[in-house]
Amino acid sequence: xxxxxxxxxxxxxxxxxxxxxxxxxxxxxxxxxxxxxxxxxxxxxxxxxxxxxxxxxxxxxxxxxxxxxxxxxxxxxxxxxxxxxxxxxxxxxxxxxxxxxxxxxxxxxxxxxxxxxxxxxxxxxxxxxxxxxxxxxxxxxxxxxxxxxxxxxxxxxxxxxxxxxxxxxxxxxxxxxxxxxxxxxxxxxxxxxxxxxxxxxxxxxxxxxxxxxxxxxxxxxxxxxxxxxxxxxxxxxx
Amino acid sequence: xxxxxxxxxxxxxxxxxxxxxxxxxxxxxxxxxxxxxxxxxxxxxxxxxxxxxxxxxxxxxxxxxxxxxxxxxxxxxxxxxxxxxxxxxxxxxxxxxxxxxxxxxxxxxxxxxxxxxxxxxxxxxxxxxxxxxxxxxxxxxxxxxxxxxxxxxxxxxxxxxxxxxxxxxxxxxxxxxxxxxxxxxxxxxxxxxxxxxxxxxxxxxxxxxxxxxxxxxxxxxxxxxxxxxxxxxxxxxxxxxxxxxxxxxxxxxxxxxxxxxxxxxxxxxxxxxxxxxxxxxxxxxxxxxxxxxxxxxxxxxxxxxxxxxxxxxxxx
Numbered sequence: 001x002x003x004x005x006x007x008x009x010x011x012x013x014x015x016x017x018x019x020x021x022x023x024x025x026x027x028x029x030x031x032x033x034x035x036x037x038x039x040x041x042x043x044x045x046x047x048x049x050x051x052x053x054x055x056x057x058x059x060x061x062x063x064x065x066x067x068x069x070x071x072x073x074x075x076x077x078x079x080x081x082x083x084x085x086x087x088x089x090x091x092x093x094x095x096x097x098x099x100x101x102x103x104x105x106x107x108x109x110x111x112x113x114x115x116x117x118x119x120x121x122x123x124x125x126x127x128x129x130x131x132x133x134x135x136x137x138x139x140x141x142x143x144x145x146x147x148x149x150x151x152x153x154x155x156x157x158x159x160x161x162x163x164x165x166x167x168x169x170x171x172x173x174x175x176x177x178x179x180x181x182x183x184x185x186x187x188x189x190x191x192x193x194x195x196x197x198x199x200x201x202x203x204x205x206x207x208x209x210x211x212x213x214x215x216x217x218x219x220x221x222x223x224x225x226x227x228x229x230x231x232x233x234x235x236x237x238x
Numbered sequence: 239x240x241x242x243x244x245x246x247x248x249x250x251x252x253x254x255x256x257x258x259x260x261x262x263x264x265x266x267x268x269x270x271x272x273x274x275x276x277x278x279x280x281x282x283x284x285x286x287x288x289x290x291x292x293x294x295x296x297x298x299x300x301x302x303x304x305x306x307x308x309x310x311x312x313x314x315x316x317x318x319x320x321x322x323x324x325x326x327x328x329x330x331x332x333x334x335x336x337x338x339x340x341x342x343x344x345x346x347x348x349x350x351x352x353x354x355x356x357x358x359x360x361x362x363x364x365x366x367x368x369x370x371x372x373x374x375x376x377x378x379x380x381x382x383x384x385x386x387x388x389x390x391x392x393x394x395x396x397x398x399x400x401x402x403x404x405x406x407x408x409x410x411x412x413x414x415x416x417x418x419x420x421x422x423x424x425x426x427x428x429x430x431x432x433x434x435x436x437x438x439x440x441x442x443x444x445x446x447x448x449x450x451x452x453x454x455x456x457x458x459x460x461x462x463x464x465x466x467x468x469x470x471x472x473x474x475x476x477x478x479x480x481x482x483x484x485x486x487x488x489x490x491x492x493x494x495x496x497x498x499x500x501x502x503x504x505x506x507x508x509x510x511x512x513x514x515x516x517x518x519x520x521x522x523x524x525x526x527x528x529x530x531x532x533x534x535x536x537x538x539x540x541x542x543x544x545x546x547x548x549x550x551x552x553x554x
Binding site for chain 1: 410411412415416418419422423425426427428429430431432433434
């Protein structure tokens with residue numbers, strides 16, 4: 001197993017508040033790694049550190065054996081690391097297809113190639129019927145899916161999924177699970193943040209649980225689910 | 239192309255023929271000013287409408303373009319700058335824009351808007367006081383190179399057409415998509431691989447280039463500039479925003495529609511009420527903002543889109 005993405009002792013402080021502390025883990029090529037933890041545990045902050053929105057206060061982040069901490073998000077994206085946003089960010093006044101074309105342009109300068117990639121990505125995420133709709137008027141389920149289509153169109157090696165299941169109805173959850181599995185089967189390594197346990201337990205190969213910005217457990221879904229510290233973090237200590 | 243859009247294009251096809259139809263200096267003057275304002279509106283629209291970077295100081299680029307050609311002629315470096323002066327004026331304006339953009343576009347929010355406003359005011363004060371270079375508040379007076387307005391008409395038409403064509407082309411390619419993405423959400427744009435600083439700068443350079451070229455045209459056509467005219471905050475910087483908003487920001491034809499209406503309204507009311515014409519234009523703007531917040535062309539497009547949307551949304 002080769003580590004595609006590695007966090008080494010990564011710390012992020014906002015003033016006196018430590019959002020992430022001494023975080024160390026690796027994402028291996030070809031796996032789906034789940035990141036769980038209570039609200040405010042620092043999961044999205046970890047994504048923002050990897051993606052380049054924040055520089056870490058300490059530690060280093062390696063992607064394909066190259067340091068990426070301190071790089072700008074657009075550079076990280078070009079290296080092959082894409083993300084979705086928990087709070088969806090559709091380019092509201094652009095159509096779904098144009099949204100995806102914007103991200104497809106990260107790999108080409110040609111309009112026809114970008115359009116081809118965008119058509120593939122919307123088909124892959126089963127959004128064909130919505131292509132011409134303005135992103136701002138999409139229902140939430142489709143906005144979440146647009147996040148995935150856009151991330152895919154940048155042709156990433158690693159995909160960071162930030163709560164793409166939150167707020168979906170049961171049918172949408174099922175179809176999104178299928179899409180994530182399809183993305184994984186196409187050779188993309190996935191790091192996923194998710195609150196819906198049924199989802200994270202069924203698709204992750206490994207899970208890391210964090211609380212107050214620190215790692216409290218790591219292992220297979222079953223190991224993590226039975227870990228006393230994890231249970232305490234979620235339910236409180238009796 | 240549908241028959242309807244062909245009919246809509248007919249009046250535009252007639253624009254180059256206007257000097258053949260009328261030789262009236264007054265009418266030609268109106269058309270020339272309209273064309274110049276179309277260039278200003280379209281250029282501001284590229285940066286403000288499409289890229290979402292609001293400039294409160296486009297007079298800076300207009301004035302720099304005008305003064306560049308004015309100084310070239312006055313200092314005896316060139317006898318006439320009616321043609322290539324537009325290019326030079328545009329380039330110098332883009333250079334100034336490059337400096338301010340390079341500094342400000344690392345930041346988001348209103349830093350750029352306010353910096354460029356300050357820049358235009360600073361340049362105006364410099365132009366008033368740097369007597370040896372700019373002839374100060376007295377301004378620069380040139381003898382126009384051509385003595386009929388027809389030449390200027392075609393120069394202005396050429397500039398507006400090139401400006402329109404370049405913007406259409408840019409908006410159809412990668413940078414255009416990136417401009418829109420930056421306007422909609424900069425965080426999202428960054429994470430989709432867009433170097434936002436670089437593309438905001440590119441939009442500004444194009445916008446400033448054409449604004450500077452329009453300034454250079456103004457110098458050559460009017461034959462007289464002073465700092466109060468070309469670096470004017472109300473008459474250039476603010477007016478170009480109003481013209482664009484009136485017609486419709488971020489629309490293809492909005493700036494042109496806005497420019498023509500602006501010149502028309504200004505002239506009608508100038509005849510009636512003298513310098514009170516700006517008051518009427520102001521009232522018109524207020525009415526447009528209340529009843530058609532996305533401008534005249536924007537409102538028409540919204541109406542069409544609403545009709546189409548009824549059939550566009552698929553069953554979930």
